[in-house]
Structures are given as structure tokens and as C-alpha cells.
Amino acid sequence: MTAPLVEGATGPWEVVIGLEVHAQVVSNAKLFSGAATAFGAEPNSQVSFVDAAMPGMLPVINRHCVEQAVKTGLALEARINLVSVFDRKNYFYPDLPAGYQISQYKNPIVGTGTIRLDMKDGSTRTIGITRLHLEQDAGKSLHDVAPGASHVDLNRAGVALMEIVSEPDLRSAEEAGAYLKKLRAILRYIGTCDGNMEEGSLRCDANVSVRRPGGALGTRCEIKNVNSIRFLQRAIEYETQRQIELIEGGGTVVQETRLYDANKGETRAMRSKEEAHDYRYFPDPDLMPLRLDPAWVARLKAGVPELPDAKKDRFMAAYGLSAYDAGVLVGDQVAADYFETVAKGRDAKLAANWVMVELFGALNRLGKEIDASPVSAVQLCGLLDLMADGTISGRLAKDVFAAMVETGKDAAIVVEEKGLRQVTDTGAIEAAIDAIMAREAAKVAEYRAGKDKLFGFFVGQVMRAMGGKANPAQLNDLLKHKLAG
């Protein structure tokens, strides 16, 4: 696929994007202390003296956080560095009590990897991962509690983060969105980050620049503070236009950090620092290099579950799904499992259709995620089975499903309660046909004179008279026969 270009006033431009994602590691305790990590606790109620940087306190690393980073690296098909080093990144801010963040600079725990993107047109793109490193999160400052003051909560300080940096391989807002979506799906599959952007478990900064196609790289701006995939795409689109208009108007892009304002839908420069960032990294003398046992890494590798790409390929091969359908279903592990439960032993394409159209549609209307679905996978199986054995028609199945969504009841119970069982009694169907033909004698004559198109009209009338419960195949046969005279 060739890179999508953006048309400016003076010709086409290519957009170059790299993403830095901060993913909060799923763990009970923090990266270097035994304080809890739960979201939404009372301010400063989950803070150890290490997190508060009290004098004399020493960090001791959490084995599980290391394991989570390695698992993530393996899932990204990345190089695992058996020796990595923790460094101090020095800067001053009220929510960073030590005056430095423990991070990894020259020797991260995970090196280069790749991520595969599934584009809407069915094509795929491979994006390079530069690195993944472990670091501490900072605390949180609230600026609106009282005028002239900032209120600091250190609950988040010291929680383990994985910073995952992509190569500048992304070429459009759409690709950036697809990258973030895919990365989030992978993290959720392996359970190393819950991917919740609203709670800040997954945060994204975007480096954006523009250039003439194939030309030298332009100056980039870093957009911070993007907390949803939709906002990421909007921020990139806005920033792309801003840079193109700036350059075409005779200006130059200045390398700077910009904030995305979701309310105004624009990016704006952050108050520029008097001095450029100079973090003066150096190895943290409190921590020895982290050495991993290759056998331990191999065990973790063996435990990596089936990931979205492999699952997608399997869904296409085993169930005959299209690339698009398979891609949508594997985007969320719960949805993929739901589909497989329904598809097993049934018509897989019908199952995919019900999950993606009826179920997703209902969830969308209710504003619910699939793991809170009012209709379980087993219940949907029940509905499909009632269709398969002829108890209800496909048309009535949608009504039954709507009732299931509303009440949470099983399909069989809804069918009984509402009396929706399909009528296969030939006599009953014939009686209904006779009644309609008697009522619509003129139309019967027209039909018999050659107006074949009226057949659909008769089907509709009989169906309506029978409350939609007639077996459609039987109705068709009987009707054809009777109309023929």
C-alpha cells in the first residue's frame, strides 16, 4: 500500500507519525514498593515512604512487573534484553517527590519488535517497535481545588509503566488509530495492561511531522495529553493541517510540545520552558542491572496465549470469515470468545452476523461493553438453535432477541411466553391464505393475469395475518400452489 498523502495548496504532503504509549502494568503492588495500585482510592492512601521519596528509603523491584514487561515484549515479537539497566531521569515537578523518575534509558528491557495493522480495506501494514522500557509513574496534581495552589496525590507515584515507542512508520491518523487499537488489544489479551484510557491506564503521545513525499524528514511536534483513540486521530489531523498551512504560508515548524484540547479540537503550544529538556540520565546507584534467566524467558514465551493476529488467521481459515469480520471479532478477546462459543457446531457466518450486527448493535444502543452483555453467548446459542430446528423463523428471531436483550431471559422462555412458536400446521397456513385471497379477490385476478410481482404482497399479507409466525418456506409453497388455482 502506498502512503496516503495530504493535498496542500502547493502540492501533496506525507505525514510521518511515531507514537509513545505509556501502559500501566497490571500488578497488585508498585514497581519499587509494596504500596497498592488500585484506581480511585482516597488521596495519598496508597503511598509508601519509597513512593514519597523519604530519605533513606531504597527501591526493591517487583518481579511480576518485570514478568509483565517481558510478556509484552514477547507478544510484540520483540528482542528481550537479558541485561537491562535502570536510570534516573532528573526533573523537578511537585508530583515527582524524588526529583527523578526511575526509568530505563540506554539499556531497556525490550528492544525492537513489530506490530501488524489491519486496515479497513483488508490490507495489512507492519509497524516497527523501537523499544519498551519499565519506569515509574508520577503522582497527580489537581490545580482547581483552591486558587494559587496545586494539590498533590501520590497514589499513582511509583506505579509501574511500560513505555512503548514506535518507529516513525505511521503515515495517517487512521493508521495511528489502528496502531493504538491493536496495541491495546494485545495488551489486554496477555493481561499486562487493562487498556483503560479514561482512567489513564493507557496514555499516548504522538510525534507528528510533514514532508514532501520521499523528502527529508520535517521538524516534529509532540502532542501530549491524548486520552482516547478518537482524540488521537483528531489531534493528528489538526496538527497535520496546522503544519502544512504554516509551511505553505512561508513559516517554519518549531520543535515543541503541544497539548491537545479536546473541547476546542485543536493543539496548542505548551508554555515553553526556559531551557530545553535536559534530564541528565545516569544509572540509578540504588539498583543493580536487571539480569533475566533465558530459561525463565523461554517459559514465559511458552505461556503467551493465542494473540489477535493468529486468532484472526484461524477465524478466516476455520470459519470462513472475511478479513474484515475476523479483524473486528478478534479486536476484543471477550468478543472473540463469545463468537467462538456461538459458532462452534453452528453456521459460523450466521453466528458472526448475529454477533456483529444484532449483538453489537444492541450493545451500542445500551452503551454496554460485551462483557456486560444482557444476552450471554450460551443464550444466543439457544436462539440460533431454535431457528435451526424451525421452532421460530429468522424474522421472529430478531423480535425474540430484542426481548432477550430487554429481559435477559432465555430464547425458549421468550418464545413460549409470547407464543412466537412458528406455525408449521399446513391447515392453519392454508386457512390464512384462503382468507386473504377471499379479501383480495381483485389482486388475485391481476396475479393470475400475469402480474407476478404481486406474490410478495400476498406473502406479506398472510404473514401479517399470522403474526409473523408462519413457516416461510411452507407459506411460499402453499401460496404459490393456491394462487396458481
Add this chain to the structure above:
Amino acid sequence: MSLDKATVARIARLARLRIEAQDQERMVGELNGILTWIEQLRAVDVEGVEPMTSVVAMDLVLREDVVTIPGDRDAVLANAPAKEHGFFVVPKVVE
């Protein structure tokens, strides 16, 4: 490599240290002395020698993923110059 007064002032600013103008000249001398010493060390051939990260050769100790610290907010806030509603309070800093 040698430092000048402007660099010393910049390093001090980055570390949030106030070094008065009359002390900067002395710092230039002291820091350059350290750098000269490092230059001397660089003359040693360390080809093939693994960097020493600590005077005590030991591996990083790892801890299990267990919450061991009861949330003791009062203890954490005890020395704070200003606190309110369970928060540390500092002069407004907005980036």
C-alpha cells in the same frame, strides 16, 4: 573538555541549586579538576572489560507482587509543610 561559568550556572539551575556569582568561579575550578581526573582515567585501556556497576558484585534483588504497606496517609503527610483534604498542598504549578 572544560567547563565555563555559564555551564556551571546552567547545571546549578537544572539542579535547582543557588550558587552565587562569587562562588561560580570556584566551582568552575573544582568541576574542571574532576573532569581532568576523569580524562586521566580514560587513558586506561578497558577493552573487553565489563563496566563495573557497583563495588559489591551482586544481582538485583526482586520482590514478590504483594501489597506490604498499609495505606498510612497521616504518616506520609506528617512532614508536609501544607496539607488539605488528604493532599499535599504546594504553590500552584501548571505546565
